[in-house]
Amino acid sequence: MKSQRNSLLLSDGETTALVDAVADIAKAYWLSLPERRTYPATSGAETEALLTRSWSEEGIGPAVFESFGPIADRSRPAGDRFFGYVFGSGEPVSAVSELLVAALNQNVTSWRSSPAATTIERTVISWLADAIGCPGLSGSLCGGGSTANLMALAIAREAKCSANENGSGGGIVYCSKEVHFSIPKAMALLGLGRKNLRLIETDDALRMQPDLLHRAITDDRAAGLMPIAVIATTGTVVSGAIDPVEEIAAIAREQDLWLHVDGAYGGLAALAKPEYFAGLSLADSVSIDAHKWLYQPVDCGCLLYRDRNAARRAFSQQADYVRVLNEDPIESFVFFDESIELTRRFRALKLWMSLQYHGRAAFRAAIEQDLANAQLLARKIEEHPELELFAPVSLSAVCFGHRDKDNEALLRRLIARGRVYLSNASFGGRFTLRACFVNHRATPQSVDLIVSEVIDAANEIND
Incomplete structure (x- = not known):
């Protein structure tokens, strides 16, 4: 028990006991996965009665970790019988590494904020780009596919109809009717408007039909509208359908449109089946989720893009307190010039550890x-x-x-x-x-x- 209730400091002995206890709890939980129910047998009233409590004036010390059992019993386990969603299964090496992430507590804004974390994230980005057949793409890790798709559309908007200074003057975006719901949400948040999202009909395999895409673009141009981007999906969230990226890319190139590929679900399957993803390397940007098909604990999304200058046009914002003082090409790197986030957790460490531990x-x-x-x-x-x-x-x-x-x-x-x-x-x-x-x-x-x-x-x- 802590000897001083008015202090956040732990003694060496308390720290050792704490880490050992948490390691034992995690180990016991993983070993129990085969026997756990795939969905908790609990009600809302029961769960609230058990876990809702006041924040007491005095702490209870290590006894708080006794709550993990009831919490785990009322949580959905990532065992071998869970097939509910496109959601990774929490690979243990990565999960253990999360403690190290929190222990380091790095704010990965730039090289000067955390040299090691920045270097590791840029390394992991290059691994991911190579894994999906898109070597040389830049990018950053983020919360998930929804954030990655939002950032991709923000870059596309600035590349094709800049809105950062004067607001959005429109811009039509095209995608399959099977597109993830994060896309219409991003259209709304970016001021492009949901009505400017064209949902293209799919074929019998639930893939976007390129001829209908081309017709829609032509019709919108004839009506005096401004097409700016096409979104292809490699792994629709419901059925896993893969749009014909090569054909869509040819249309996007012909029409001078930004091509974003939502690969949050399926993109990383290119590591095993590159033949499924012909044309992926033609994309201007690609979203992928390592917390799906690299089995990482959430969160571990990623946006990859070809043109770093386009990303900077979308996200760069200057202030004295973040001004870079170093001109060295490595040491002057900043993530916030190419990302929606300023404060960023060290997401890359768990992925870096896990990928190296197991191998490709x-x-x-x-x-x-x-x-x-x-x-x-x-x-x-x-x-x-x-x-x-x-x-x-x-x-x-x-x-x-x-x-x-x-x-x-x-x-x-x-x-x-x-x-x-x-x-x-x-x-x-x-x-x-x-x-x-x-x-x-x-x-x-x-x-x-x-x-x-x-x-x-x-x-x-x-x-």
Whole structure:
């Protein structure tokens, strides 16, 4: 127990005991993952009664960590049976490294603020760009795909219809109707307006149709409007569809439009399947999420871009208190000139540690296993007389349902059983189940469990 309740300082012994205790808690939690329910059996009232409390005048010391058990029991575990969302499974080397991130407590604004952190992040950026077949791109880490997409559109806006000084005078952006909802949100936040987002129809594989894209651009130009950007998606959030980037890039180049690729879900699968992502290197900017298909704990998103000057036009803002005094090309580097953030946590350390600990081949193998698991599940669904696929399986998202049952009721029952966790989607007005494999712990046996659990849950509900 702390001897001085009015001090934030810990003795050497207290620090040692604290770190040892937390390490034991984390280890016990990871070892318990195979036995944990895939979704907590708790209610809102119960959770609030247990965890809502006042901030006391006197601290309780190490006893606070006894709360972790009840917290973990009321949290969604990242075990081998979770397939609900496009969300990574929390690789342990990276998770352990987060303690080191917090211990260092670096503000990664610039080289002078943290030489090591800045160097490591720039190194990791080069690794990620190379991994997706886009060597030489610059960029920075950020909270996730939504922030990366927002920054990409901000750069595109300044490149094609500068608005930083006088406000936005318009600008039309084109994307698939399957685009992530962060894109219309970014259009609103940037003053471009949701009405200036053109949602292009998709083909039978749920990919943007280039001929319809070209027609939409031509029609808008004829109407006196100002097209500025096209967004291709490599891994739509619902089905994992991959837009034909090469064809879209050719149109963007012909029309002098910024090409952004939202690869937050699928982009890093290029590490294992580069042939799926032809044309990715033609993009002006690419968003990717290491907390998806590199299995990192959140948050660990990334925006890559080709033109650093374009990024600076979007984000550079001067003030005396951040003025760089060094002219050395390395030591004068600043992230805030090319990013939306000033204060930035040392996101790169956990990724740097994790990627080096395991090596490229291990991550490639994990992605390949996820892709194989998705195809295995698709085959088992097609072979099962009670189940049906609702969408092509392009990456690792499998949208399916029961032929004769209410699939919404089925999903509720499946989650209540607590043995596997799936999410939902909608196709043609039909409610579907959705299993997404972005999980380094998943195995072919996990696929068998999905099928058996869906059938058992179906047998437990009324028609």
